[in-house]
Amino acid sequence: MCGIVGYLGHRQAYNILISGLHRLEYRGYDSAGVAVVNDDGSLEVCKAKGKVSNLEQAAAGVNLTGHLGIAHTRWATHGEPNNINAHPHLSQDGTLALVHNGTIENYAVIKQMLLDNGVEFTSETDTEVLVQFIAYIRNENGCTLFEAVTSALRQVEGAFAIGLIEVNNPDTLIVARKASPLVIGLGDGETFIASDATPIVGYTDKVIYLKDNEIALIKRDEELQILDLTDFHKSDIDIQEIKLSLAQLEKGGYDTFMLKEIFEQPTTLRDCLRGRIVEESSRIKLSGVELNRDVFAKCKRIVLVACGTSWHAALIGKRLLQDFCNLPVEVEYASEFRYSNPYLTPDDVVIAISQSGETADTLAAIQLARQKGAFVYGVCNVVGASIPRNTDSGTYIHVGPEIGVASTKAFTGQVTVLTLLALAVGQLRGTVSPDTVKEIADGLSSLPETIEEVLKLSPRIKELSNIFTYARNFLYLGRGYNYPTALEGALKLKEISYIHAEGYPAAEMKHGPIALIDQEMPSVIIAPSDSLYDKVISNVQQVKSRGGHVLAIVSKGNTSMDNIADYCLDIPEVHECLTPIVASIPLQLLAYYIAINKGKNVDMPRNLAKSVTVE
DSSP states (O other): OOEEEEEESSSOHHHHHHHHHHHTGGGOOSEEEEEEEOTTSOEEEEEEESOHHHHHHHHTTSOOOOSEEEEEEEOOSSSOSSTTTSSOEEOTTSOEEEEEEEEETTHHHHHHHHHHTTOOOOSSOHHHHHHHHHHHHHHHHTOOHHHHHHHHHHHOOEEEEEEEEETTEEEEEEEEEESSOOEEEEOSSOEEEESSSTTTTTTOSEEEEOOTTEEEEEETTSOOEEEETTTOOBOOOOOEEOOOOGGGGSOTTOSSHHHHHHHTHHHHHHHHHTTTEETTTTEEOOHHHHTTHHHHHHOOEEEEEEOHHHHHHHHHHHHHHHHHHOOOEEEEEHHHHTTSOOOOOTTEEEEEEESSSOOHHHHHHHHHHHHTTOEEEEEESSTTOHHHHHSSEEEEOOOOOOOSSSOSHHHHHHHHHHHHHHHHHHHHHTOSOHHHHHHHHHHHHTHHHHHHHHHTTHHHHHHHHHHHTTOSEEEEEEOGGGHHHHHHHHHHHHHHHOOEEEEEEGGGGGGTGGGGOSTTSOEEEEEOSSTTHHHHHHHHHHHHTTTOOEEEEEETTOOTTTTTSSEEEEEOOOOGGGHHHHHHHHHHHHHHHHHHHTTOOSSSOTTOOSSOOOO
C-alpha cells in the first residue's frame, strides 16, 4: 500500500519522481502528490485525486524545478481520497513536507495536544499529525530537524516509512522506517528512496534496505548516516545489488501486466525450480532445509500463516506437508493469528508466506511466533524484503516482479515451493518414499511444458468468457487439493471483475450454498481425474439437476464429464498434488477475460493494494 519516492542529486527531481510513481502504481492507490524544493528556495507541493496521470496534468505549469523532492501514491486509511488528504503533507509554517506509508496509532492523542497548543490542521490524516508534531518539537525545543524527527518517531506508535524535506535545506533528505518497507538507492552523486526497488531500476543497481527502527540522514556530497532509533548507535550499512531489469517492469507487448504474468508462468516456474531438483529427480535440495536439518527432524508440528492468495497456497501446503511429512499441520490467517494467543513451542515450525515480503499482518505473526520460541521459515518472492530478513530461514520463489495486483505467477510459485519443501522435509524425516519423490519431481520438472500446453486454451477461455461476463454471482467448487484452488479462482474473479464469487469444498455445497443455484448462477467445478473424481461427478449432477450451468475443468482424455457439464476445459493429467498449479491457469484466464469484457482495469483493481503494509 502507498508508494514513496524521493530524490536528491544533480538531476531535475520532478521527472524522476513522476517516473517512480508510475512504477509504483501496481501497489494500489487513490491519490498522488509531489513536493519539490526549488532552486529559488521555494517549496512547491502539487496533489491530485486519482491516477498519477491526473497529478501530471495538475503539475503542468507549476514551478517544480529543484533537485530535491519527495512523492507519494496514497491508499486511504485516515480520511477519504481527495486532494486535501493526499500526500505530501506540510507543517503549518510551510517549511516541512512529509510523505508517509503506514499508520500512526496514537495520532488522535498527539493531534489533541497540538490543537491545544494552537496548531491548525487541514486534513483528516494521521500523516499531517506526524509532520505537525515534528515541526512543533523543532520549534519548541530549538533543535535541529534531525533531532526533532528522531524525538517524534520515538513517541509515535504504529508503523511508518517516511521521507521528509525542509524548505531551507535543499541538500538534505531524511528517511526512516518501522514495520513498513523503505529502500535507499545509491547513484553517482545522487540518492534515491522508494517503497521498493522498482522506481530505482535503471538509475542504479546499488541499494540499502533500511531495517526496522532505522533513520537515515541523506546529505548532498556527504557520507550517508544510518542510526538505530532505539539507542542512536550507528548501523552497519549493507549495500546490496538489485537484479531487476527495466524489461521485467514493462509489459513486453502484452496489453496488461496481468496477462503478461499469466503467460510468463512457464518461464517463472523454470526459474523457481532451477537447481532444486537434483540427482536425476531423486532428491530435492532446498538450502533452507539443508541448513536446518535438526529443526525439521525434531519438528512436532507445522503452522502456516498467510493472507489472501498466499493463504490459499498455504491450504495446499497443508495437504502437501501432511501427506509427505506425517506431521500435524495448521493454517492460520496471519491477521487472526496474532490475536488468537496461539500455543507454540520450540518444536514447532511456523511457515510464513507472502509475495511481497512486506505484509504487515504476516510480519506481526512472525514476530509473535519468534517471541514464543518457534522456528520461523519464510516463503517469499522479493529478495531483501522484511519477511526474509525477519525469519530464521526460508526459500525465495524467484518468479520475478509481479506488477498486477491480483497474484498469478506468485501463487503458482508459492505452491511449487511448498511442494518442494514438503518433499525435502519428507526425505529428511524418511516419511516419503524415493519412488514418490521421483514421480513428483519429474512432474515438477515437466511443469513449464505442461503450463505451456494449458495456455493454449486461452482462445477457448476468451470465447467462453463472453457467455459468463454478465453473471452476477459465481460458485467455484473443488475437493481435496483443489478446494483451495476453487477459493483462489473465486478470489481472482472477485478481485478484478467485481463479480461476487464463492469458493467451496464441493461436498459442502449441499450444506447451504445449493440454495443459491439457479439458471443465473454458473458454477466452475475443478474435476481432474484424481482420487475424488467420482465424488465430484455427483456434485456436478446436483448442480445440473437444479438448473445450474457448469463449466468443468477436467483431465485430458476423460470424456465422462462431456455429457454432464455444459462446458469443459481439458488440462493435462498430472500427479494429484500438482493439479492446483495446472488448474489455476484456466481460472486465472477466465477471470481475466471476464474482467476485460466488463472494461475493468485488471492491473489495478479498485480498493486493492499489491503490498498490504497496514493492518
